[in-house]
Amino acid sequence: MLEARELSCLRGERVVFAGRSFALPAGAALLLTGANGAGKSTMLRILSGLLRPAEGAVLWRGGDIAADPSAHAMRLRYLSHQDALKPALTVAENLELFAALWGGEVEPALEAVALAPLADLPARVLSSGQKRRLALARLALAPAALWLLDEPSTGLDAASVARLGPLLAAHRAAGGIVVAATHLPLPLPDVQELRL
Template sequence: MRLSGSGVSCVRGGREVFSGLDFAVSAGEALAVTGRNGSGKTSLLRLIAGLLMPQGGSIGLEGGTGELTLPEQAHFLGHRDALKPALSVTENLAFWREFLGGEAFDLAECLAAVGLDHAAPLPAAFLSAGQRRRLSIARLLAARRPIWLLDEPTNALDTSGQAMFAALMDDHLARGGLIVAATHAPLGIAARELRIGGAA
């Protein structure tokens, strides 16, 4: 499996964010997208996820599951945690597992993997910022997809949370997955760097 972009350009709000961008990342590899605020890191992830259309160039996936589109094989984990405060931790995760489809994994095991098994019955409104991030990460495990698109994935995580997530990312790569992460901070795993220029 190989994800690549050739001459990719992005325009948002009438402003060119970046242009002529080339990248490639294969199964078992991670790509860390770096750059100043406003340089287009999140926009690149959204282009790969199919949430934006490129102004020019192309993004493609070789390998993977032939009958599925690139967005259907990718998890987009934004820098904001998409949770419903009134639903319990387990109910939030169950919603995402059903919404995303595919092979279903045990919710209790997924919560234990991110250190939230003790909070399973609590409303998400009671979670700290770090716990909300852990719950978002559990989505990656509840409905497995080979491509992880991560926007500032370690935000709000303490040292132990960052170590936990690094171990999960390493495991994902070892299983043949790939990761593209927009980040200002080290990911804690081996990753090639793609630096995007542009105005802040």
């Protein structure tokens, strides 16, 4: 379903990575690993269509994602380093914004990341780990075929990382694909790795 063909990336005049290829069928997962500055976040941006590769192409079911960026944007969820929360809104209201765009139920999404008891608190009072869990709750709102996750476990305690396991497994069982940039192990069995 998702294929990267000979992707290359330049930052200024410097080659960050070159000639990177992979293909992921439905239900697959790929970990992007490597040192800081190796291009993990950049690869996610290229796969999302936010950045163009210097060379190569990203294909979805055989078609270049650059041909229809809007369609590609609708089929993915991209979780970056920024949690993209509205601090003045409550936990539930933050998710309601995304539910209005994508559909889905807020309560089950909050329960998936153990935030239901905090639903009425303003996001600004959450700890960094709770804010990350709220960002991750967006994944549980409504189905999307492709999840691009940039350091999804940042700020999470061990119990919260363990809670990610069922969320990721359910997505993959439904035919979804996960690509995650990480320095730490994630609860993703049967995963491919691409070291940058």
